[in-house]
Amino acid sequence: MSVDLDPPAEAATSDQPITRTGKAASIGGVVIPLVCLLVGAAIGSAATLGAVALAQKPKSTLSGAAAAIPTLAQPQRHADTIPTGLPGFDSNLIVAGSSRLAGQTSAASYYLSVSKDGQACLLILPSDTSKPWAQGCAERLPLGVAAAGSGSARLISSNSATPAGTIRMGLNVVVDPTSTSLIK
Helix, strand or coil, X not given: CCCCCCCCCCCCCCCCCCCCCCHHHHHHHHHHHHHHHHXXXXXXXXXXXXXXXXXXXXXXXXXXXXXXXXXXXXCCCHHHCCCXXXXXXXXXXXXXXXXXXXXXXXXXEEEEEEECCCCEEEEEEECCCCCCCEEEXXXXXXXXXXXXXXXXXXXXXXXXXXXXCCEEECCCEEEECCCCHHHC
């Protein structure tokens, strides 16, 4: 096969297309559209596969205590995000996007999360920002956490009874805002 790469003998005007003659032009007339069709099909298939992958729900990777907390399997909402700028809080220790607001009292907000080690975590964040926050993580439930001046809370299994004198925050957190009795 021969390919003619020389420019046309006459210059084309704006109303005259440049044309080539020979076998290369006729092969290119078939090959180029065929290549374009194949590339378009490949891009379309990749886009379809990507859309299907995004539409599928991710499989739960929670284990241990974290797997026993249904709230952690739910999608994160804006209100579930732990506030930034907590002095001494290292957000790199928990899985990004795993925090869930379990509830609030006048004294504090209670957040659940998953540690990078797969443990279930409970954070007590006092409403009074001058008071210290407290967080605990554990592989098994129950988990008790106390924050000075903000009381105590316990992360429990969903089917555990609510202890007398406590406030239940969703399925897995009980709060005693007046004492640290729940950390035992």
